Amino acid sequence: MLYTPLSITDIFPSSEQEFQKRQCVSYNGRQLYVEEMEDGQFQVLQLLSTDPQDFMNADFMPGTILR
Template sequence: MILYTTTPIEMIFPCDQTVFDNYKTISYQGVPLVVEQTDNHYRIVQILSSNPNDFMKEELAPGQLISFI
């Protein structure tokens, strides 16, 4: 089986269910994102938008932190 996707292999075949449980899909500033929840914020894992301009926004780059307080 060959998967042609930009989704990280860790999300498709997670090694541990608890890792997968930490990921959520949210909409932030109208942009759909896959985030990982930590203590008081989310860490952006992936941008799910089809708009190329969303990928140019530095505040939405993977690894950036979003506060949800």
């Protein structure tokens, strides 16, 4: 058993190619776990922060596209 906040696809990606599309980036001073899309943009998967106010910011919501 794994006790983790990560989803099963983060731990066991379906393919190595999909895993390589994911990375941790700094955006507006916050650390984000993102996935590169086919058009070169990035989609937010997870916000990595200890500040509760960061989670109220719509710019960091999972699914948001970074341009």
